[in-house]
Amino acid sequence: MKKRSINPEEKISKVILAARRLFVERGFGGVSIPSIVKASGVSTGAIYSYFKDKEELARTIHNQTVDEFNTLFQQRLEGDEPVSSVLKKFTELVCELTEDDPVLMKYMLFMSHGNNIADVSPICSTEPFRLLQSHLRRGIETGQIRCKDFMVAGLSYTGITIRAAELRMDGVLDLPLTEISEELFINGWNAIKM
Amino acid sequence: MKKRSINPEEKISKVILAARRLFVERGFGGVSIPSIVKASGVSTGAIYSYFKDKEELARTIHNQTVDEFNTLFQQRLEGDEPVSSVLKKFTELVCELTEDDPVLMKYMLFMSHGNNIADVSPICSTEPFRLLQSHLRRGIETGQIRCKDFMVAGLSYTGITIRAAELRMDGVLDLPLTEISEELFINGWNAIKM
DNA sequence: GCCCCTAGATCGAATGTTCGTTCGGATGAA
DNA sequence: TTCATCCGAACGAACATTCGATCTAGGGGC
Secondary structure, eight states: OOOSSSOHHHHHHHHHHHHHHHHHHHOGGGOOHHHHHHHHOOOHHHHHHHOSSHHHHHHHHHHHHHHHHHHHHHHHOOSSOOHHHHHHHHHHHHHHHHHHOHHHHHHHHHTTSSOOOTTOOOGGGSHHHHHHHHHHHHHHHTTOBOOSOHHHHHHHHHHHHHHHHHHHHTTOOOSOGGGTHHHHHHHHHHHHBO | OOOOOSOHHHHHHHHHHHHHHHHHHHOGGGOOHHHHHHHHOOOHHHHHHHOSSHHHHHHHHHHHHHHHHHHHHHHHOOSSOOHHHHHHHHHHHHHHHHHHOHHHHHHHHHTTSSOOOTTOOOGGGSHHHHHHHHHHHHHHHTTOBOOSOHHHHHHHHHHHHHHHHHHHHTTOOOSOGGGTHHHHHHHHHHHHBO
C-alpha cells in the first residue's frame, strides 16, 4: 500500500510521543496543534492525515499508553502466582517505570482525571487494575487478606505505590523509587494482609 | 474609598467558585474566560477588574483552596495528640470533604500535577502535609512507626486515603467514603505501625 | 423628602492573537 | 509519469485582553 519509502509509522510514533509528553506537561486543553508540530517535527498536514482531529489523536494516545502499561505488567506475570507476588510485581513495575519512562507513568497517573476525553475508559477500570482485583478477590477467599471489600483492599495496596510514584514525579521525593520498592510492597501488604 | 454599596466580594467569590469548578472539570488550559463569564454570571470586564489576567485568577484560586483545606484540617486538631489520632483526623477530613465538597477535594488532589501555574507551591509540600510530616517524625522517634524514612511513612499512610478519594471522585467507588473512613485509617495505620 | 451629580463599578463590543482544521500544490519513490 | 504522501499558507472560529460607554449608589443642594 505504502508508496513513500519514509515510513509513516515512524512519523506517527513521533507525533504520539511528542503529544503525550505535552499532554502530561500542560493537560489536553493546554496543548495546541502548532505546539505538537513544533515538538514532533511533523507538519500540520501530516498529523491531520494520520488523525481525524485533536480528539482522535488524544484517544489514540490514551489507548496506546494503557495498552503499553498493560503489556508490560502482563509480561511480568507467570500463571498461578501467589497474590502477594502479583502485588509485588505491580509495585516493581510502577517503580521502574517512574524512573525509566516518567512520561508513560505520568500519563497513567495524572491524565485519567479531569482531562476527560469522550469514549475512553478511566484508567482505574482498565485491564491491569481489573487483573489486580481478580487476584485480590482470590486473596480474600483464601483468607490471606483481611479486608472484606476487594475494592478497598485494592486501593489500599495500590494507593501506597501510586502515591509514591506521584510524589517522585512531582519532585517531592528525592529517592529513586527502585530503592524503596521493597519497602512500598511491605507497607502495602501490611495494610491489607490478614 | 468605596462608594458603591454592592460588595464586589460577592462577585469575586462567584467567579472563584465557578472557575474552580471549571478548572477541575477541564483543566487550566481547557477553561476560557468566556466560559467563566457564562458560568459565574459576572462580566468579562468585572473579572479583569478583580484579576490581572487568567493566571492571577488561577493563582488566587490555588492559594485560597489550599488555605481552605489547611484551615479545615487545623480546626480539627487539638494540641498534643497521639500520632495515630492526627492521621485518623486527616482521613476523616478527606472522606467528609470528598462527599460534601468534591470540587474542593478534586482541586486538592488533581490540580497539583501538570496544570502547573507559575509561582505556586505543589500541594504536597503545603502546610497540612508538612504538619502531618512533623507528627510522623515524632511517631518514628517514639517507636510507634516502623518506617525509617518519614516521607515513606507519610506517603504510605496518606496514599491509601488519597487513592480512595480519587477513585470515589472518578466514580469508580460506589461506597460513600464516610462509610469506610475507619477502615481506611486501620489499613493506613497497619501499613506503617511498628 | 426629592432630585440631580459624580465617580467608581460594571458592562460587552472591539482588537489583535492564536487556535483547529482544510486544501491546493509540492515532493519523490516506483 | 504517476499518485500516495506530505507540506504550510490560508480560513473562520474562538481566545485573552482592552477600553469607552453605561450604570448606579451615595452625597449635597433645595
